[in-house]
Amino acid sequence: MMVEKEDLGLSLSLNFPEKKTSTSTSLQLNLMPPSSISSPFSHPRQQKNSRTDSFPSSDRSLDACRVETRTFLKGIDVNRLPAAATADADAEEEAGVSSPNSTLSSISGKRSEREANVEDHDLERASSRGISDEEDGDNSRKKLRLAKDQSAVLEESFKEHNTLNPKQKLALAKRLGLKPRQVEVWFQNRRARTKLKQTEVDCDYLKRCCEGLTEENRRLQKEVQELRALKLSPQFYMQMTPPTTLTMCPSCERVGAPPSSSSTNPITTSVDARPFAMVQAHPRPIPFNPWAATPIPHRPFDALHTRL
DNA sequence: CCCGCTTATGGGTTTACCTCA
DNA sequence: GATGAGGTAAACCCATAAGCG
Numbered sequence: 001m002m003v004e005k006e007d008l009g010l011s012l013s014l015n016f017p018e019k020k021t022s023t024s025t026s027l028q029l030n031l032m033p034p035s036s037i038s039s040p041f042s043h044p045r046q047q048k049n050s051r052t053d054s055f056p057s058s059d060r061s062l063d064a065c066r067v068e069t070r071t072f073l074k075g076i077d078v079n080r081l082p083a084a085a086t087a088d089a090d091a092e093e094e095a096g097v098s099s100p101n102s103t104l105s106s107i108s109g110k111r112s113e114r115e116a117n118v119e120d121h122d123l124e125r126a127s128s129r130g131i132s133d134e135e136d137g138d139n140s141r142k143k144l145r146l147a148k149d150q151s152a153v154l155e156e157s158f159k160e161h162n163t164l165n166p167k168q169k170l171a172l173a174k175r176l177g178l179k180p181r182q183v184e185v186w187f188q189n190r191r192a193r194t195k196l197k198q199t200e201v202d203c204d205y206l207k208r209c210c211e212g213l214t215e216e217n218r219r220l221q222k223e224v225q226e227l228r229a230l231k232l233s234p235q236f237y238m239q240m241t242p243p244t245t246l247t248m249c250p251s252c253e254r255v256g257a258p259p260s261s262s263s264t265n266p267i268t269t270s271v272d273a274r275p276f277a278m279v280q281a282h283p284r285p286i287p288f289n290p291w292a293a294t295p296i297p298h299r300p301f302d303a304l305h306t307r308l
Numbered sequence: 309c310c311c312g313c314t315t316a317t318g319g320g321t322t323t324a325c326c327t328c329a
Numbered sequence: 330g331a332t333g334a335g336g337t338a339a340a341c342c343c344a345t346a347a348g349c350g
Binding site: 145163166183192195 | 340349350
């Protein structure tokens with residue numbers, strides 16, 4: 001299964017996240033590869049004010065991280081880990097910007113940065129809300145197609161950081177001859193596209209999970225049926241070697257003793273032990289596991305994880 | 309004409325900061 | 330001076346409109 005995951009381009013960890021995120025405890029899967037847990041990307045909003053912050057643990061960062069960890073979409077490495085290069089780039093770009101840490105106090109630092117940005121923002125808003133030089137009051141929404149090289153540059157920039165601070169935005173806009181607002185919009189749409197594609201991939205993967213689990217469930221139910229039938233003929237049962245697939249209980253994760261041992265029958269580790277009156281003399285009783293009796297596996301993803 | 313992709317817009321939400329009681 | 334409430338601005342996401350090939 002791990003191979004398939006790799007093929008999918010997902011290194012999905014199906015462990016239940018230990019983070020306190022309320023949403024992650026329900027159906028939420030931890031679809032992030034281990035490497036992305038320490039993704040240098042922080043949530044955009046947090047980047048806004050402190051791009052050099054250590055990684056936030058906010059719930060919302062999950063989305064961002066998920067989006068950012070996808071390096072396989074359409075062969076576009078949109079989320080290449082910026083690593084040192086990006087950090088350097090950031091540092092370089094931030095050098096000229098008032099940094100929260102470089103000013104007298106954190107408050108004044110943020111404020112000064114913000115005020116500096118306000119000018120940019122006013123400028124960009126004024127210049128990008130349809131009041132372009134070319135349009136001259138014409139309210140018609142001109143749709144322009146970005147040139148290939150423009151798209152390429154934006155794409156490159158997106159690889160490094162999928163959000164832009166105002167300085168970066170301005171610089172990029174200047175470099176490409178676009179309005180800052182256009183750059184901003186492009187990044188927004190780009191993030192949306194990435195997210196959409198990721199959703200599709202996630203969906204595909206979950207579908208496969210579901211199919212696998214359905215199959216697994218069917219197989220196990222069949223086994224249970226067979227075992228229950230065997231229960232009715234004990235003498236028959238005594239001569240039989242236990243099914244190898246039932247040597248481990250996915251719930252308690254105990255592995256049964258090897259089949260050679262006559263006193264410890266692994267069947268009881270995963271199948272409802274109640275029907276097996278004859279094995280009640282088990283030297284080490286194993287807790288009753290309701291999992292096997294339910295149509296839906298108790299820990300589907302763990303089971304899948306160990307199996308596939 | 310329809311379709312899919314891209315660009316653009318507007319509304320809602322979140323966050324940080326400011327002012328004031 | 331500290332604190333909480335309310336206001337504001339900025340950035341984001343999302344849904345959707347519209348242009349274009």
